[in-house]
Amino acid sequence: MIRTRIAAAVFTVLCCAAVATASRPAAQAPAAAQTVIPGEDPAVQRWFLKREAMQIELNNALQAARGLAGPSRHATAVCTRLTVVSRKLQTYQRIPVAALEGPVTAGIEQFHRAGRSCLTGDYAAMRRLIDEGTTERADALHHLDEMLHGEER
Known part of the structure; x- marks a missing residue:
């Protein structure tokens, strides 16, 4: 009798354990690396x-350069400022998401060349290069925004 009760109790415990295990979702295999939207990536945000x-500083230097009329000490300072900041942006550390590199650096080379043209006194070339760089950046900005929001790769 006691053996029957013990056997029944053990059987009941085993059945309850089996039911509890069956009702619990099975452990899932490690999820594939979830894609992080670049704009939500903390490393990209820090960058x-x-x-x-x-x-x-680049925007301020471009604005100042557009207003130059001719050679002067002020013009030399503005040209230097544009050349230096555009070079810093060219050599700044790579963005953590390589696909963003092109849109992020769009137009920077033209701005650097504009600064150098400005330093040589070629204000027509400077303005042309600033316009080219600005157009290139404007075209890239839409793609960059979509990439940051995960809408374009």
Whole structure:
């Protein structure tokens, strides 16, 4: 009798354990690496944040260069400023998502060349190169925005 009760209790415990195990979802295999949207990637966000001051300096230098009328000490300072900041942006560390590199650097080479033309006194070439670089950046900005939001690869 006691053996029957013990056997029944063991059987009940084993059945309960089997039911509990069956009702629990099976352990899933490690999920494939989830794709992180570049704009939500903390490394990409830090990269943009660290680079922001240089981007502002570039915008300010471009604005100042557009207003130059001819050679002067002020013009030399503005041209130097444009040349230096565009070079810094060219040599800044690579963005953590390689696919973003092209749109991020769009137009920077033209801005650097514009600064060099400005330093030689070729203001017509400077303005042309600034316009080319600005157009290239504007075209790339739409793609960059879509890439950051994961809408384009």
